[in-house]
Amino acid sequence: MSADLLRRLRESKAFDPTPTPDRMSQVHVPFDSLTDSTGGEYEQRFVAAVLRRERVALIGASGSGKSSITEFVLNGQQAENVAALRIRLGMQTDSLISDPAEFPRLLVNTIARRLEENKAVQKVAREVRGASRRPVKVSVGAGLPWLAGNLGIELGSVVNEPLQGEEVLEQAVRVLELISHSGLVPTLVLDDTDQWIRRPGIGTDPEPRIALFFGPTLRMIAERLPAACVIAVHDEYVSNPHYEQAREFLHTRITLPTLADHRMLGRIVTKRARNAVGDPSIRRGEVVDEDGLRRLFDHYGADRSVRRELSVLQDALARACDGGADVVGAEHVVSAIAAG
Known part of the structure; x- marks a missing residue:
């Protein structure tokens, strides 16, 4: 993932926790697929x-x-x-x-x-x-x-x-x-x-x-x-x-189910990124590395709010861009969490 693409994600507010209703429907990862629900419970x-x-x-x-x-x-x-x-x-x-x-x-x-x-x-x-x-x-x-x-x-x-x-x-x-x-x-x-x-x-x-x-x-x-x-x-x-x-x-x-691990959170992050820049080839770990996703997921465990973690990630993305990083890492996530 390039620093230029991270800037594009930042400018497009890819991880805006409160998108417009039409955009919200576009970035939603169905719970039926996220949880591998064979019975279509959601x-x-x-x-x-x-x-x-x-x-x-x-x-x-x-x-x-x-x-x-x-x-x-x-x-x-x-x-x-x-x-x-x-x-x-x-x-x-x-x-x-x-x-x-x-x-x-x-x-x-x-x-x-x-x-x-x-x-x-x-x-x-x-x-x-x-x-x-x-x-x-x-x-x-x-x-x-x-x-x-x-x-x-x-x-x-x-x-x-x-x-x-x-x-x-x-x-x-x-x-x-x-x-x-x-x-x-x-x-x-x-x-x-x-x-x-x-x-x-x-x-x-x-x-x-x-x-x-x-x-x-x-x-x-x-x-x-x-x-x-x-x-x-x-x-x-x-x-x-x-x-x-x-x-x-x-x-x-x-x-509604809670996220079981950082990989589920990664799927949400990846869909947001793909939607924001129109690039379906983006894979998990290319926007936020594995350690960063784990830090986000640990923070998610406090009140189980995906919306809160998206807000943290938007801040972490800005910190990564300001530092010229190629990917959002654990250090950016930790700084964003500490800033409140």
């Missing part, structure tokens, strides 16, 4: 459950790959008929506790916002097309390619009607039914639940939010909203009594 089981319109709990520590596997599965060819609706809880306030209508309102507002973004994208496309007189490729639906055409028009007629109370829930149901009638599987994606539950500034005690989410909110989703659902569950909640009571609402529960 990705295969996940996509099959969504296509059956089930509620899926993805269980794992922070940084273990819950968002990564979600993006990979829902962006895959097997899930091409899935209409994924990412409901961002992380920025919400405690109104989700005090107002039972807040979650369905959030669902409706998510569709409304995406439709508005779609209009803005189409407007720019028309202007560019008019100026150049050539076809213009645009990202339809602001990341939701299924949100277009007649379905977009029909949904727009529903979500633009401001409603309150029980009517908001009925409005959310109409949205999901319209999506279903178009031949798609509406799928609620709640992959940032921990950000909301543990978010500072909206109450020091997270227990009321845990009780709400795994109680009335999940019950309402299960009993009233006709959709598949993917829920990120931090592993510390598994022993919580509120989660225990909610298990009946979760058809499929998938506990």
Whole structure:
């Protein structure tokens, strides 16, 4: 591995721990292959459950790959008929506790916002097309390619009607039914639940939010909203009594595996590097040497967060580049870990 290629990896942020959703799906190493799962315990089981319109709990520590596997599965060819609706809880306030209508309102507002973004994208496309007189490729639906055409028009007629109370829930149901009638599987994606539950500034005690989410909110989703659902569950909640009571609402529960050795971590690093520079010939050990991978894996053992190790590696890569090295070595990893 050359110093020049290391610089290219650094410039492309190859080991960015929080890539955009589309890039996240591209760099995900399937757990089914990573663990040599012959029964398809992870990705295969996940996509099959969504296509059956089930509620899926993805269980794992922070940084273990819950968002990564979600993006990979829902962006895959097997899930091409899935209409994924990412409901961002992380920025919400405690109104989700005090107002039972807040979650369905959030669902409706998510569709409304995406439709508005779609209009803005189409407007720019028309202007560019008019100026150049050539076809213009645009990202339809602001990341939701299924949100277009007649379905977009029909949904727009529903979500633009401001409603309150029980009517908001009925409005959310109409949205999901319209999506279903178009031949798609509406799928609620709640992959940032921990950000909301543990978010500072909206109450020091997270227990009321845990009780709400795994109680009335999940019950309402299960009993009233006709959709598949993917829920990120931090592993510390598994022993919580509120989660225990909610298990009946979760058809499929998938506990993400931890990495067994430094070779698994090396496969993740290698795919990231190949994707960043478009070179499928890069092999394990050419970006980070074996001692460096072992140091990373030893550090990983503390809290089992792949995301944290990618952050460490990005720092170690910068140190290797600054020193003119040909490969990221143990000394660079140790320095990055020490720097925090």
